[in-house]
Amino acid sequence: MEPILKIEKLSHVYSPGTPFETAALRDVDLEIYKGEILGVIGHTGSGKSTLIQHLNALIKPTSGRVLLDGHDINASKQSIREVRGRVGLVFQYPEYQLFEETVKKDIAFGPKNMKLPPEEIERRVMKAARFCGVGEELLDRAPFDLSGGQKRRVAIAGVIAMLPEVLVLDEPMAGLDPRGREEIMENILAYHDETGAAIVIVTHSMEEAARHASRMAVLEHGTVALSGTPEEVFSHGEELRRMGLATPVMTDVADKLCKLGVKLPGTVYTVEQMVNALLALEGGRHDAP
Amino acid sequence: MDNTVIKIDDLTFFYTPDDEDAAPQDVLSGVSLEIEKGSFVAVLGHNGSGKSTLARHLNALLLPKGGSVTVFGMDTRDEALMLEIRRRVGMVFQNPDNQIVSNVVEEDVAFAPENLGVPTPEIRQRVDEALKTVGMYQYRTHAPHLLSGGQKQRIAIAGVLAMRPKCVVFDEPTAMLDPQGRRDVMKIIGRMKNELGSTVILITHHMEEAALADRVVVMSDGQIVMDGPPRQIFTRVEELEALGLTVPGTVKLMWELRKRGLDVPLSTLTVDECAQALAARFAGK
Numbered sequence: 001m002e003p004i005l006k007i008e009k010l011s012h013v014y015s016p017g018t019p020f021e022t023a024a025l026r027d028v029d030l031e032i033y034k035g036e037i038l039g040v041i042g043h044t045g046s047g048k049s050t051l052i053q054h055l056n057a058l059i060k061p062t063s064g065r066v067l068l069d070g071h072d073i074n075a076s077k078q079s080i081r082e083v084r085g086r087v088g089l090v091f092q093y094p095e096y097q098l099f100e101e102t103v104k105k106d107i108a109f110g111p112k113n114m115k116l117p118p119e120e121i122e123r124r125v126m127k128a129a130r131f132c133g134v135g136e137e138l139l140d141r142a143p144f145d146l147s148g149g150q151k152r153r154v155a156i157a158g159v160i161a162m163l164p165e166v167l168v169l170d171e172p173m174a175g176l177d178p179r180g181r182e183e184i185m186e187n188i189l190a191y192h193d194e195t196g197a198a199i200v201i202v203t204h205s206m207e208e209a210a211r212h213a214s215r216m217a218v219l220e221h222g223t224v225a226l227s228g229t230p231e232e233v234f235s236h237g238e239e240l241r242r243m244g245l246a247t248p249v250m251t252d253v254a255d256k257l258c259k260l261g262v263k264l265p266g267t268v269y270t271v272e273q274m275v276n277a278l279l280a281l282e283g284g285r286h287d288a289p
Numbered sequence: 290m291d292n293t294v295i296k297i298d299d300l301t302f303f304y305t306p307d308d309e310d311a312a313p314q315d316v317l318s319g320v321s322l323e324i325e326k327g328s329f330v331a332v333l334g335h336n337g338s339g340k341s342t343l344a345r346h347l348n349a350l351l352l353p354k355g356g357s358v359t360v361f362g363m364d365t366r367d368e369a370l371m372l373e374i375r376r377r378v379g380m381v382f383q384n385p386d387n388q389i390v391s392n393v394v395e396e397d398v399a400f401a402p403e404n405l406g407v408p409t410p411e412i413r414q415r416v417d418e419a420l421k422t423v424g425m426y427q428y429r430t431h432a433p434h435l436l437s438g439g440q441k442q443r444i445a446i447a448g449v450l451a452m453r454p455k456c457v458v459f460d461e462p463t464a465m466l467d468p469q470g471r472r473d474v475m476k477i478i479g480r481m482k483n484e485l486g487s488t489v490i491l492i493t494h495h496m497e498e499a500a501l502a503d504r505v506v507v508m509s510d511g512q513i514v515m516d517g518p519p520r521q522i523f524t525r526v527e528e529l530e531a532l533g534l535t536v537p538g539t540v541k542l543m544w545e546l547r548k549r550g551l552d553v554p555l556s557t558l559t560v561d562e563c564a565q566a567l568a569a570r571f572a573g574k
Contacts, residue, residue, distance in 0.1 A: 043467045044438035148336045175383065175464045177335040177494050179533035204467050207538065244439075244469030249497070249538035249560060256564030262571045271538060275545045281571055282551065 002070070003031035004198055005055060005087070005166055010064035012050050012222075024050040026222045027064070032166060037192060037199045039213030039230070041206070043244035046219040048202045049092070052168050055200070056087040085114055088164030092171050094155035098143040103134065103154050106143055110162040128161035131194075132187045149180035153187060160191055167191060168200040173208065185212065210234065210248040210269040218243065231267045250274045294361055294456060294488050295324040295347060301355030302342055316342045318511045319356070326455075329482045329489045331499035331519070334508035335533035340492045343508070344458045347490065348378035361455065376405060379449035383461040385441035388448070394436075395420065395429040398447045405452060412451075419447040422485075423477050439470020446477055456488040457481065463495060475501060496523070496537045500558040507532065520556045539563035 012025040025047045032038055032055075042048045053059045054066050057073045057080045066073050073083040088110075091097065100106040107128055111121045129139065132153040138146065143154055156172065169188065173181040185208065192199050203209050209216055209230065216233045218226040220243045226233050234240070237247045237255065247255075247269070254268040254277075264277040300320040303313035317339045324330055334340045345351040346358045349365040361377050363370040382388055391397035398416045407415065420426040423443040428436065433444055442462060449457055459478070463471040475498060481487040491502060499505050505522040507515035509532050515522055523529070523536045526544050535541070539557045543566070546553050553570050557563035 043469060044465075175336075175461065175494075177533050178496075178535040180336055181494075206468065244467055246468035246472075250542065252560045253539065253542070253564050253567070256560055257567055257571075260564060260568035260572075262568050271542050271545060274542055275549070278546060278551070278567065278571065279549065 001033060003033050004069065005032040006067040006070070007031070007051075007054070008065045008067065010051075010054060010066065011062050012047075012054070012059065013062045014050075016062065024222055025054075028222070028224055030217055030224060030227070032198050032200060034165070034198055035192075035196045037201065037212055037214045039209035039216040040200060040202045040219065041204070041209055041216065041245060042219030046243075047222040048219055049170055050222075051219065052089065052170055052200065052202060055166065055168050056083050056089050058089065085162060086164055087166040087168060088159040088162050090156050090159050090167070090169040090172055092174060094159075094172075095143075095148065095151035098151060098155055098158075101142060102140050103129075103143050103146070104139040106154055107134075107139075107157045107161050110158055114162060124161045124163065125157075127163075128157040131160050131191045132157040133183060149176055149183065152176065152180070152184060156184070156187065163195070164197060166198045166200065168202075170202045171204065172201065173203070173205070181208070206234075206246050206248045207270075210250075218245070230269055234269045235267050292326045293323045294326045295322070296359040297322040297343075297346070297356070298359070299356035300343075300346065300353050300358060302339075302346070302351060303354055315511055317346075320508075320511070320513055321356075322506065322513060322516075324456075324488060324490065326488055327482065327486050328504060329478065329491070329502045330504045330506060331502035332490065332492045332506045332508060333494075333496075333499055333534055338508040339511040340508050341460055344380070344460050344490065344492055347456070347458050348380055349374050350380070372405075376452060377455045379452055379454035379457045381442075381446050381449055381457060381459045381462050383464045385438060385445045385465070388445040389433045389441060392432055392434075393429075394425065394431050394433055394444055397433055397444055398429075398451050401448055401452045415451045415453065416447075419450040422450055422480060423447045424473065437467075437470070439466045439473055442466060442470060443473060443477065446474070450481075450485075454487070456490070458490045458492070460492045461494065462491075463493070463498065471495070471498070496535055500537045507534070519558060523558065524556050526555075 007028055007030040010025055010028040014022045014024055040048055054061060060074055068083050071079060073079050098106050104125055107125045108121050111124045134153055134157055143151055173184050188199060213230055216230055217224055218233060226236055234247050234251050240247055250271055251269045254264050268274050268277055298321055300317050301315060302317040303315050306313055332340050347360060349371050352366055358365045360374055363374055365374060389397055390400055395416050398419055399412050402412045402415050420429055423446050425443050433441055463474050478489050482489055493499055500519045502519055505519045506513055523540050526536050529536055537558060543553050543555050543557055554566050557566050
């Protein structure tokens with residue numbers, strides 16, 4: 001299968017030629033496929049945010065390329081315009097970027113810039129609002145009157161309204177309470193499930209990466225240090241801790257159990273898997289004569 | 290001897306609406322709370338529950354509209370005591386970038402004690418001590434903006450510690466940090482409590498962090514709805530979930546197993562406790 005986005009030998013250097021020169025990304029190769037949920041983890045300063053800003057040409061590679069359906073996104077003004085429509089980027093704390101008088105206008109900002117006809121804009125606003133759990137009664141209110149969680153959902157709806165084929169989110173759940181986190185994740189999953197879009201989600205929560213990602217990439221000092229399924233990545237506990245990261249709590253419990261003489265099959269990284277693994281042990285006993 | 294360092298009595302607060310005709314909405318309505326010297330109290334609550342508003346009352350950043358807040362025997366409404374109060378109660382916020390003012394780590398840490406008029410030789414001593422407590426002494430001549438988020442947050446904490454406060458309020462200090470940054474901040478809080486005898490109030494959305502506290506206070510819609518040791522609070526799984534909160538993963542696991550009829554203890558707050566309880570139940574299977 002061909003990836004929708006392909007990152008080839010991507011390097012990015014900030015402030016080149018000055019004493020502050022810093023290589024934020026070094027020779028990064030990464031592919032993003034239709035319909036997958038890619039979890040990106042890494043210590044602060046590992047290059048996660050720099051990487052995702054390359055995905056819709058917000059910043060340009062110092063060297064290397066980003067290909068959308070095989071074409072360099074930075075080739076021309078036209079290709080940049082195209083990638084901005086097809087790859088949607090949600091920044092950290094996106095609610096700080098709300099600025100319109102009403103929720104509706106804010107969500108409509110992106111599609112309006114895409115110069116879509118008014119009825120198509122209206123249709124997309126309603127669709128995006130529905131995906132993000134933004135009720136119709138909120139659409140005419142000022143964004144500033146909403147709660148933190150609601151504002152966050154409006155900001156995400158503004159990107160979803162462009163119906164991106166790749167939706168990229170930088171720590172979309174940061175600073176929210178547990179229910180707020182769940183709701184945002186459900187909104188993102190609803191968009192993924194209904195449209196088949198690829199989702200790229202940057203997170204500091206190993207638990208959330210474990211539960212939702214189909215594949216993970218681990219950045220360390222500007223390079224991809226590990227990638228694979230959550231099961232593969234979380235089997236490298238020592239390395240992850242050395243990189244300033246962690247394994248999910250359930251993986252820690254499973255490791256400890258193993259040391260105490262109770263061996264569970266495979267890598268366990270979610271509560272659900274742990275429950276099933278323990279019930280299987282319990283079942284094993286019942287089956288015995 | 291009275292060990293109460295913070296006494297909040299029937300505190301009410303609202304923000305004045307921009308629209309003069311609009312009725313103000315209470316953010317805090319009738320909050321009463323006493324905090325003992327040297328304790329580590331975690332405050333949980335959904336977004337908008339009033340946690341941060343409550344925290345800002347503890348060093349007179351906000352003043353009560355009704356009721357009173359007394360810290361170390363001083364009424365926060367007494368303007369003459371404001372500096373004394375801020376000297377005793379320090380605040381650490383979520384975003385380290387907003388809390389750093391200097392281009393050199395040690396100058397940043399010296400900023401607050403300089404403002405307090407501490408003599409220079411003593412400032413030197415305080416800065417070194419604070420940087421050692423947070424494990425950043427070797428970075429004292431570095432530029433803060435080149436450090437990682439977790440390191441910057443440790444510098445911000447050192448800046449507060451250099452004031453030698455008796456109490457520190459942390460308002461979601463780990464929300465923007467990676468797992469290592471979170472571990473470091475929690476380690477510093479432990480050291481402050483155990484080695485410096487500080488009173489620590491931690492506002493957080495991370496249940497695993499709250500599980501380390503002596504006491505957990507849960508807020509909802511401007512009121513305190515639960516108050517007790519974590520081992521007791523975190524067994525109230527359904528009530529917490531109804532409040533938009535959750536429980537540590539280890540408790541959640543036990544809860545799910547018990548729902549399926551397995552006889553395991555519920556309140557295992559740490560990985561070790563959880564694994565040991567499970568090993569006792571599943572050994573030899």
